[in-house]
Amino acid sequence: MDSMVERIARAIYDEMEGPVNNQDFARQTRQWALAQRLAAAALTELNNPTEAMISHAVDYTGPVGCCNISGTDAMEIWQAMLTAALSDTEGR
Numbered sequence: 001m002d003s004m005v006e007r008i009a010r011a012i013y014d015e016m017e018g019p020v021n022n023q024d025f026a027r028q029t030r031q032w033a034l035a036q037r038l039a040a041a042a043l044t045e046l047n048n049p050t051e052a053m054i055s056h057a058v059d060y061t062g063p064v065g066c067c068n069i070s071g072t073d074a075m076e077i078w079q080a081m082l083t084a085a086l087s088d089t090e091g092r
Contacts, residue, residue: 004085008039040086047082049075 002010013035017028049057057074069077
């Protein structure tokens with residue numbers, strides 16, 4: 001499975017390039033590198049959740065009302081997930 005950075009980079013690349021045809025390979029290589037940097041930058045910025053995001057996580061009780069967590073817990077969980085995405089350790 002592709003890493004989260006690669007998945008986001010692919011979405012960015014597809015938006016930048018559209019359907020790839022007989023474009024010049026050097027340009028495609030540069031655009032892919034840019035898409036990867038943009039994806040990593042986006043995930044890095046997401047590592048700082050907004051107050052609203054934390055509040056929604058704290059308020060979430062799950063399907064059976066089981067998951068009461070603090071704001072600190074919510075932030076730590078969120079940051080751990082994004083750290084894994086950035087370090088390509090998801091599912092490994």
